[in-house]
Amino acid sequence: MNALRKYLDKIKPSFEEGGKLHAFRSVFEGFESFLFVPNTTSTSGVNVHDAIDSKRIMIFVVIALMPALLFGMYNIGYQNYAAAGVDGTFWEMFGFGLLAVLPKIIVSYVVGLGIEFIVAQWKHEEIQEGYLVTGMLVPMIVPVDCPLWIIAIACAFAVIFAKEIFGGTGMNIFNVALITRAFLFFAYPTAMSGDACWVAKESICGLGNDLPDAFTMATPLGEVATGTVPAFSWDQVWGFIPGSIGETSVVAIAIGAVILLWTGIASWRTMLSVFVGGALLAWIFNQWGPEGNAGAMVPWYQHLALGGFCFGAVFMATDPVTSARTAPGQFVYGFLIGAMAIIIRVLNPGYPEGMMLAILLMNLFAPLIDYCVIQNNIDKRAKRAIKK
Amino acid sequence: MNLKGKAAKEEFQVERSGMYALMPDDFTGTKPKVVVKEGDAVKVGDALFVDKARPEVKFVSPVSGKVTMVERGERRKVLSVRVEADGQQQCVDFGKKSVGQMTGAEVKDFLLQTGLFGFFKQRPYDVVPDPAVAPKAIFVSAFNSMPLAADFEYVLQGREADFQTGLDALAKIAKTNLGVSAKQSATALTAAKNVTVNVFDGPAPAGNVGVQINHIDPVNKGETVWTLGAEEVIFIGHLFNTGKLDFTRVIAFAGSEVKKPAYCKMTVGQQLSTLVKGRVTEGRTLRVVNGNVMTGVKTTADGFLAAHATEVNVIPEGDDVHEMLGWIMPRFNDYSTSRAYCSWLSGKKEYALDARVKGGERHMIMSGEYDRVFPMDIFPEQLVKAIITGDIDRMEALGIYEVAPEDFALCEFVDSSKLEVQRIVREGLDMLRKEMA
Numbered sequence: 001m002n003a004l005r006k007y008l009d010k011i012k013p014s015f016e017e018g019g020k021l022h023a024f025r026s027v028f029e030g031f032e033s034f035l036f037v038p039n040t041t042s043t044s045g046v047n048v049h050d051a052i053d054s055k056r057i058m059i060f061v062v063i064a065l066m067p068a069l070l071f072g073m074y075n076i077g078y079q080n081y082a083a084a085g086v087d088g089t090f091w092e093m094f095g096f097g098l099l100a101v102l103p104k105i106i107v108s109y110v111v112g113l114g115i116e117f118i119v120a121q122w123k124h125e126e127i128q129e130g131y132l133v134t135g136m137l138v139p140m141i142v143p144v145d146c147p148l149w150i151i152a153i154a155c156a157f158a159v160i161f162a163k164e165i166f167g168g169t170g171m172n173i174f175n176v177a178l179i180t181r182a183f184l185f186f187a188y189p190t191a192m193s194g195d196a197c198w199v200a201k202e203s204i205c206g207l208g209n210d211l212p213d214a215f216t217m218a219t220p221l222g223e224v225a226t227g228t229v230p231a232f233s234w235d236q237v238w239g240f241i242p243g244s245i246g247e248t249s250v251v252a253i254a255i256g257a258v259i260l261l262w263t264g265i266a267s268w269r270t271m272l273s274v275f276v277g278g279a280l281l282a283w284i285f286n287q288w289g290p291e292g293n294a295g296a297m298v299p300w301y302q303h304l305a306l307g308g309f310c311f312g313a314v315f316m317a318t319d320p321v322t323s324a325r326t327a328p329g330q331f332v333y334g335f336l337i338g339a340m341a342i343i344i345r346v347l348n349p350g351y352p353e354g355m356m357l358a359i360l361l362m363n364l365f366a367p368l369i370d371y372c373v374i375q376n377n378i379d380k381r382a383k384r385a386i387k388k
Numbered sequence: 389m390n391l392k393g394k395a396a397k398e399e400f401q402v403e404r405s406g407m408y409a410l411m412p413d414d415f416t417g418t419k420p421k422v423v424v425k426e427g428d429a430v431k432v433g434d435a436l437f438v439d440k441a442r443p444e445v446k447f448v449s450p451v452s453g454k455v456t457m458v459e460r461g462e463r464r465k466v467l468s469v470r471v472e473a474d475g476q477q478q479c480v481d482f483g484k485k486s487v488g489q490m491t492g493a494e495v496k497d498f499l500l501q502t503g504l505f506g507f508f509k510q511r512p513y514d515v516v517p518d519p520a521v522a523p524k525a526i527f528v529s530a531f532n533s534m535p536l537a538a539d540f541e542y543v544l545q546g547r548e549a550d551f552q553t554g555l556d557a558l559a560k561i562a563k564t565n566l567g568v569s570a571k572q573s574a575t576a577l578t579a580a581k582n583v584t585v586n587v588f589d590g591p592a593p594a595g596n597v598g599v600q601i602n603h604i605d606p607v608n609k610g611e612t613v614w615t616l617g618a619e620e621v622i623f624i625g626h627l628f629n630t631g632k633l634d635f636t637r638v639i640a641f642a643g644s645e646v647k648k649p650a651y652c653k654m655t656v657g658q659q660l661s662t663l664v665k666g667r668v669t670e671g672r673t674l675r676v677v678n679g680n681v682m683t684g685v686k687t688t689a690d691g692f693l694a695a696h697a698t699e700v701n702v703i704p705e706g707d708d709v710h711e712m713l714g715w716i717m718p719r720f721n722d723y724s725t726s727r728a729y730c731s732w733l734s735g736k737k738e739y740a741l742d743a744r745v746k747g748g749e750r751h752m753i754m755s756g757e758y759d760r761v762f763p764m765d766i767f768p769e770q771l772v773k774a775i776i777t778g779d780i781d782r783m784e785a786l787g788i789y790e791v792a793p794e795d796f797a798l799c800e801f802v803d804s805s806k807l808e809v810q811r812i813v814r815e816g817l818d819m820l821r822k823e824m825a
Contacts, residue, residue: 005710033748037714039707041743045793045810046800047681047703048391051722051729053747054804055715057754060728126748170751170805263727267756325755325769374767378785385608 008032026120030127054169058129060263062136064256065315069140071252072245073097076144077208079199079242083217084209096208100200101245104139107148111155112138119164130169130176130321131159137177137315140246141308141356142184143197150188154180174363175322178356185356193352195222198242219243221307221345221352224294232302247311257314266318269330274313277338278304285346295346303342312355313338322363326373333369337362389592389723389801391535391681392738395640395649395699397542402652404475405662407692408451409459409468410436414695415447415506416814417515417821420466428455433480433502433633436469444519448503450635450656452478468692471657479632487556487628495560502627507620507695511601511613513821514792514814523562523614525605528555530577530618531569531588533595534682534797538640538698540618541574542651548576550625555583557624558616567600593761598795602764607790619698640699643681644740645669654700657692663700664689673705675743682797683810686743706742714746722746725760725802750805758809761798766790768799772809775816780823783816793817 014021015028032038033055042049077093088096112131120127138155162179163172185192195216203210219242220230235241239249247253260266282300289296304310317323317337324333337358344354351357412420420437424430430453435446453473461467482502487495499505500519510517517523530540544551558564559582568577570589578585586604588594597615607613619637626634635656642649645668654663664676677684679697693700711719723731723739731737758768766787774782793810800809 034715035712037709037711037744037746038748039709039711039744041675041705041707042745042808043686045808046797047675047677047684047686047701047743048741048801049745049747049806050726050802050804051714051719051724051746052726052802052804053715053806054750054753055747056726056728057804059715126750128750130753168751170753265726265728265754320755321753323755326767327756327759330755370770374770374786377765377767377787380765381606381608381785381787384606385610 005036008035023121026125026127027117030117030120033126054129057265058132060259060265061133061315064259064265065133065136065140065246067252067255068246068249068311069101069136070094071239071249072140072247073101075239075248076100076200076245078240079217080201080208080211083199083211083215086209092207096200096204099204099207100144101139103148104142104146104151104245105136107152108138108155109135111152112159115156115159115164119168123168125168128169130163134159134176134180137246138180141177141181141244141311143192143244144200145197146184146191150184150191151180154183154187157183170321172321173367174360175316175319178316178360178363181356182360193222217242219307219352224298224345225350225352227294229294229297230302230306232299236302236305244308244311247308250305250310253310253314260314260318266314267320267323267330269327270318270323270334271313273331273334274317274338275304277335277340278309278313278342279338281339281342282346285342289346293346303345307345307353308355309338309341312341312359316355316359317362322366324366324369324373326370329366329369329373333362333366336365389535389725390736390738392644392740393642393646393649393702394536395538395642395651397539397651399638399651399653400648402654402658402663404473404655405659407456407470407472407659408449408453408655408657409470409659409692410447410450410657411468411692411694412437412447412466415516416509417513418445418447418506420447422458422466422469424455424458424469426455426457429453430455430471431478431480432635433482435503436471437466439506439516442518442520444500445506445516446500446503447506448633450633450658452476479634482627482631482633484631485628487553487560490557490560492560492562495557498627499557499624502633504620504624504627504633507623508614508616509792511598511607511615511792512789513817514794515817515821517612517614521612523612526558526562526564526614526616527567527597527601527604528558528564528583528616528618528621529567529595529597529600531567531572531595532680532698533569533590533592534680535592536640536642536681536699536701537595538638538651540698541572541577543619543638543698544574544576544622547622547625548574550622550629551576551618552581552625553628554621554623554625555580557628558621559583562614565600565604567595567597569595590763593763593795593798596795598790598792599763602766602790606765606787609784609789611789617696617698620696637698639693639697641667641702642699643677643702645672645674645702645704654693656695660687660691660693660700661689663693664702668702673707675703675705677701677703682801683794704740704742706744709742709744726804745806747804747806749807752805752807754804757802757804758796758799761802762795764790764795768796771816772796772799772807772812775812775819778819780820783820788813788816788820 076097081088158180201211282303285296340358341354419440430449439445451473457470459467564583678687678694681701762768771786
C-alpha cells in the first residue's frame, strides 16, 4: 500500500500543469481518488466532514444491483437450457449467463466511462461517478440477444445527449440508463421487443445450447400485448421467466431495495408510492376496465410482478437527480409513475413495457411537481409578510 | 455526532499574552476605518477602528497597551489591529448605569459609545446591524448544540447577575427572546426576567439562534431581528454594573488533539499560542479552529481569539492520511450519518475526525440530505441552488432573509457532494445586501 502511494506520488507531477501527461490529468485523478480517499482538507466552512461521498453512494447502488444481476445471469442459462430441453447444472447455467452478460457490461462501461473521461478532461473537472450506476443498469435492462454494437451506440448517445450536454451527473433531466433503453427501443425495435430476443440462442465457449434461429419465446407482457392473459405463477415472482436481464426476479430486486432503503440512498417515499400508484390503477382496471382488454384483466398483484415494474420502481424512479426532490413531491411523482406505467400497459398494447415511458414522462414533470411544492412554501412566506 | 475531546467542567489558567489583535473580519459586513496609529497608547474601551459607513459603530480595544501594527492584506484590506498589552489593563470608565432608569435609545447609545454594539448581528444578512433601524425583536440562544461546543450553563456560573443585567438592557431596546435547552436547569436561564424564555428540545442545530427565530417569530422581508451571543450578554451586564468593559470570556478548549480538554479564561483577541502551546499533541499537523469545529475559522497557534468564539477546537489536519479504497472499506473510525457506513452500529463511540473533505466536489446529486439537518420551514437545497445561480428574486422568495451561514453548517457536514455551503450562503447574503443597498 505504501509502495503504491509512493509510486503515485512519484508519477503525480507529470500529470500536473506543464507535465508531459497533463492531457490525462482527469484520468489520473480519477484512479488516484479511486485508490485513496482524497486528503484535501477544508478551507472554509465546516472543519470536519461526513465520510459519505458520491463514490460511496454510487458503489452502494451497484451493490444493490448485484442480486438482480447475478440472478439475471443464472436465468439466462436457465431459459436457454429449458428451451433446449437439456438439463444443466447450476454452474453451467450461471456460467453461460455470465459469459452472455459480461461483454455487455464491459461494452457499456468502456463506452460510457470513455466519454466521461474525455469530457472531464476537456472541462477540467473531476470524473463524476454517476456512470458507475448507469453503466451497470444498461446491460440489465436490455434483452440478452441485444447486439453489442447497438448497446455501444445507445450508451454513447445517452451519455452525450442525456447527460453531458446538460452539464454532467446531477444536472441531467432524464435518467440516462432509460434514455439508453428508449433509444434502443425506438431505433432498433426488433432487438428490443417482440418474441425473438429474450432467450440466448447461441452457445458460448462450449456452455449453453444452440437453438434454431426461428425460436421465439414471448415474455408474459408480450403475451398481454397479443391479447392473452398469462396465468399467474410463482415463477413470475422468483424470476424464471424470459425478460430483460435484470428485471425478472422480484425477490432479487427486493434484496436490492432493502439495501437502498436501509442505507437511505433511495427515497422510500418514491419507491412506496410507485407501488401504490401501480396497484391502485391496476385494481381499478380489474374492476372497471374495458371489456376484452387483456391488460385490464391481469390481476393487480401480477401487474406489479411482471416486466420492469419492480426494477423501475426500485432502481430507476428513485434516481435522486431526475426524480422530484421535495418530500411531498416524491409521493406525487412516484404515484404518477406507477399509475402511468399501468395505463400505458393496458391502453396501449403497442408498448407492453409501460414503466420506461412512465418514468421518462415523469422525469419531465418532476420539476413541475417540485415547483408546486416550493411555490406553496413561497406563498406561505409571502402571506406571513403581508399579515404582519 | 459524538466527537472526541469534550471539555471537562474544570478551569485551567492561561497566562496573559503580550499581543492582542482585533480582526474586522469577525464583524461581518463592516468596512473598517482605523482610528489609531501605530505607537498610540490605548485603554480598554478606546476605539481601534470604526465602520466607515456608520462611524458611530465602534470596535474597541480589549486590552490596554500600545498599538503596534495595523496588519493589511491584499488591496490594503485591514486584517487586524494589534495591541501590545502593558499588563496594567487600564479601563476607560464609562460610569455605572442603572438599566431600570434608562430608555431603549439611551441603552443603545451607551452600547454604541462603549463599542459593545458591534457584537450584535442582524438578520437579514447576518451582519453588524444598522443602529438606525429598530429591530422587531432580539434573540439570544443560551445553548450551543454543535459538537465540542462550550456549555453555557457552566460558563455562566458566578456571572448570573451580569447576565441578568445584560438581558434587562436588551429588553429595553426590543422584545427579547432567550432560547434555552430542555436540559438546562440553571434558574438564571429558566427563570430569566424581562425576557421571553423559550425552551427547545432536540438535537443539533436546535441551539442555533436561526432555528429558534424561525420557530418563534420568522423574519419577513423588511423586518430586522438582532441576535447576540449569550456570553456577550454578560459583557453588557458587566459594563452596566461596573462602568467598565471586560472582554474576558470562559471558553472551552476542546478537540481530539487537546491533551486535557477543559475550560479557561481568555480575552477577545488574545494570541492563541498562550493557550495552545504545550497543551496539544505533538508530531502531527494540527488544525486550530477559531471557534467551533462546525462554524469556526481555520487558524494557527499564532492566530488571535475571534470576537465571537466561545471555544477553540484542535483537530488533526489529516493531510498526511492516505486511506485506501475508501469507497468500499468499512472505515470504522470515520463518522457518517449515512448507514452506508457503520457509525450507526457503534452507539456512543467518540470519533476523532480530521479536517479532510473526504470526497470530491460534485453537483448536487442526492435529494433530501439537507432537509434532515435543517429544521426550518425553508427548502435548503433550492435556496442554495438559487444562490449558486445568483437568482436574487428566488433567494428572497425562498427565505434567505431568515438564515445565516452557520445554519447550514450541518448541511455542509452531511453533504455527499461536498459543496462549501456556508461559503455559498455567505456569498448569497452579500450579493443580496449589495443589491438592496
